[in-house]
Amino acid sequence: MTASDDTIPFTASAARKPRTGAEAARYGVLRRLGPVLKHDMVVNLQAISMMAEVLNARLERGTDTPADFQTSISKLNRLARDAVASCIKVATWFEPGEDVSIKLDQGIEECLSLLASNFNFRGFQVTRELTNADFQVWRIALRNLVIASLISLTDASSGACEVTVKAEIRNGAAEITVRVTPLEDAAEPLVIEPSYRHLDWADVQALAVSEQVELVRGPDEISIRMPRAVATAPLQIAPV
Structure with a gap:
């Protein structure tokens, strides 16, 4: 993944930024997923x-x-x-409760299934390129970043698009790329007004900073780099 001006670095100062933007972005995601x-x-x-x-x-x-x-x-x-x-x-x-890990491809499929009917109505075609490696990531971070990226990119599109979601494991981390490509000669899509405001790049950035996830924006695409989920809580001995 190449660096750019839109990269969100892993820094302590970034993690200490006010949470207002991230909380607004999470609320926006939930409102869009409400129906x-x-x-x-x-x-x-x-x-x-x-x-x-x-x-x-x-x-x-x-x-x-x-x-x-x-x-x-x-x-x-x-x-x-x-x-x-x-x-x-x-x-x-x-109410996510205690964060748990989820297999990378399963977590992405979970996000895509939620948006499937909306994308179909709007004339979007979804293409998946997912690894089936047993690579675990944190479910909450994956949900927030993938859903926000999908919604923000499709909100910004001018018409029906092909939505490509690619996930692979590189250098010990998960790299997820969400890309939209305009469809030529696409049928007239059904116009659906969102149930809440559009999500934009600032929302995705705020979530990335909150989750301490590296994020890069390119032309019509967003790339997310997520570390492997590693449990840090001490093991507990079950009562006999």
Whole structure:
């Protein structure tokens, strides 16, 4: 990765900068993800409601056998477990709790899946070039930087683009490049106004400083260099 004027250095003074900019950027990211997170939270709850209505109608008709009733209850329990899992997963975006590591490619796929429907509606095509190496990074930093980079670059685009996300391991660190390339002769995309303000380069910079992650901006691309996640908490002995 070549240095440029937009590189965010690893310095103690940078880490001590006021957190206001980073907190505003995190809020902006969450507001932009709001519709997607809301959908992920309620989709299983809606399925439970529909299943309960069907079950109630069958009970009123009295046509179900005990075996049919037991099958319906089992499906309802499974939907409830899925709903709880979805709500817990969504909650980690609002209250991350203790940071945990995640495999590099899995973390990026997690980010891309959240933005998939929005990108499809806007005519963006996503290309992945991800390593499957067992390289762990901190999940919170990865989420913040990759999501902010994707949103800021696509916000700045003038039309439908190909969005390329490349991740590789170089010199003991993860290097992630997010690039947008205009699509020629692209179909007229559906115009969707963002649910909140646009994210820009200043937001991505603020997050990089907060997470102490090296960042380089190029023409229509952002490169992120992240160290391997190494646990620093002391090991605890489980009670016998």
